[in-house]
Amino acid sequence: MKRAFDPSHLMDITPRPDLVFVRGDASWVWDQKGRRYLDFVQGWAVNTLGHAPACVRDALAQQSALLVTPSPAFHNEPAIALSELLCRHSDFDQVFFTNSGAEANEGAIKLARKWGRLHRGGAYEIITFADAFHGRTLATMSASGKPGWDRMFSPQVDGFPKARLNDLPSVQALIGRQTVAIMLEPVQGESGVQEATPEFLHGLRALCDRHGLLLIFDEVQTGVGRLGRLFGYQHFGVVPDVITLAKGLGGGVPIGALLARRDACVFAHGDQGETFNGNPLMCAVGLAVLHEVLADGFLDRVRTTGEHLGVRLRELSDRCGAGSARGVGLLRALDLGQPLAAAVVAHAREHLALEGTADGAGLLLNAPRPSVLRFMPALTVTPDEVDLMVDGLTAAVSAAGSAV
Numbered sequence: 001m002k003r004a005f006d007p008s009h010l011m012d013i014t015p016r017p018d019l020v021f022v023r024g025d026a027s028w029v030w031d032q033k034g035r036r037y038l039d040f041v042q043g044w045a046v047n048t049l050g051h052a053p054a055c056v057r058d059a060l061a062q063q064s065a066l067l068v069t070p071s072p073a074f075h076n077e078p079a080i081a082l083s084e085l086l087c088r089h090s091d092f093d094q095v096f097f098t099n100s101g102a103e104a105n106e107g108a109i110k111l112a113r114k115w116g117r118l119h120r121g122g123a124y125e126i127i128t129f130a131d132a133f134h135g136r137t138l139a140t141m142s143a144s145g146k147p148g149w150d151r152m153f154s155p156q157v158d159g160f161p162k163a164r165l166n167d168l169p170s171v172q173a174l175i176g177r178q179t180v181a182i183m184l185e186p187v188q189g190e191s192g193v194q195e196a197t198p199e200f201l202h203g204l205r206a207l208c209d210r211h212g213l214l215l216i217f218d219e220v221q222t223g224v225g226r227l228g229r230l231f232g233y234q235h236f237g238v239v240p241d242v243i244t245l246a247k248g249l250g251g252g253v254p255i256g257a258l259l260a261r262r263d264a265c266v267f268a269h270g271d272q273g274e275t276f277n278g279n280p281l282m283c284a285v286g287l288a289v290l291h292e293v294l295a296d297g298f299l300d301r302v303r304t305t306g307e308h309l310g311v312r313l314r315e316l317s318d319r320c321g322a323g324s325a326r327g328v329g330l331l332r333a334l335d336l337g338q339p340l341a342a343a344v345v346a347h348a349r350e351h352l353a354l355e356g357t358a359d360g361a362g363l364l365l366n367a368p369r370p371s372v373l374r375f376m377p378a379l380t381v382t383p384d385e386v387d388l389m390v391d392g393l394t395a396a397v398s399a400a401g402s403a404v
């Protein structure tokens with residue numbers, strides 16, 4: 001069949017379905033043929049307020065008419081205001097803005113190594129974790145715990161010994177003279193929503209305090225309300241020395257951030273920079289998104305709707321003996337217990353007609369593992385939309401199950 005579009009000049013880096021998306025509104029997105037989908041992927045946990053929220057459109061329109069990029073070597077108002085707001089609502093003192101999560105993590109790695117040079121006799125190793133995901137630059141691939149990722153483009157960056165999540169002795173065993181930091185996602189996202197336990201995170205904090213190490217949380221996915229608190233560490237009650245943000249911070253536009261406590265802010269002039277870092281256009285959007293997330297009742301609603309999603313997923317897994325449901329806030333997963341996740345995702349997108357939608361809408365889901373589905377809706381998703389998704393998911397699971 002001839003396609004109505006030609007993507008052949010795009011590097012083919014991932015299998016993409018034969019769809020072109022043209023428009024979105026809150027929890028819904030439309031393809032070029034006019035088919036509508038309920039979106040529980042939301043740009044990979046990026047669209048904090050759903051598709052095309054008014055505050056993002058207004059911030060882009062207003063700021064783009066004023067000032068887009070003065071150069072990172074000059075101050076601008078939105079960057080100052082956003083750094084001030086982030087620090088006021090967190091335990092951190094200073095911010096470095098980036099364009100992406102991987103760059104924020106690269107910054108955290110550089111900051112830790114600089115800190116090791118100043119305070120730990122040149123120590124540079126950062127203990128990271130099996131199945132972790134920290135990005136796709138050379139260093140962050142090495143820091144990630146996907147098997148083989150530290151050698152895919154070798155020679156890569158070394159100094160990232162791997163421990164196991166929720167296994168404190170596995171961390172302890174790796175601490176040595178060269179250790180400078182421990183870095184992890186408080187909830188591993190790409191590995192299929194694997195939560196660190198509060199006890200484990202408290203244990204890491206104690207280890208870092210005892211050995212004089214930095215504790216770094218990669219909150220690229222868990223930050224900005226995703227777990228029902230502004231930052232994931234607040235959900236667990238463990239304060240790290242450094243966190244990184246991206247995804248949800250821009251509500252759909254590219255911006256990341258590296259936040260650190262004052263004694264860890266050791267970059268000297270020339271150590272760190274980026275052409276687009278802290279540009280007013282993206283910072284104005286970050287400000288608008290953060291103001292919405294901090295508005296009265298917003299995070300309460302994320303927690304309530306997240307609980308509702310958790311209950312509905314557990315019901316589904318109990319009813320069809322599918323496996324288990326897990327997660328926090330609006331970052332959830334369903335383990336199907338068998339490798340059906342890709343088939344469920346394809347069925348939900350291509351063949352499903354969501355019940356009660358006059359136009360027979362489809363459903364967008366994500367399968368981070370062969371048997372695991374991940375749910376990362378807009379933080380503004382409604383309980384009714386959650387119900388609509390779970391009903392559609394139930395149908396898709398049974399269709400995929402009977403097809404094997």
Ligand SMILES: *Cc1c(COP(=O)(O)O)cnc(C)c1O
Binds near residue numbers: 185
């Ligand atoms: C997505 C993600 C990254 C990488 O962010 P990019 O913006 O794609 O570079 C890093 N860490 C975590 C935990 C993520 O979920």
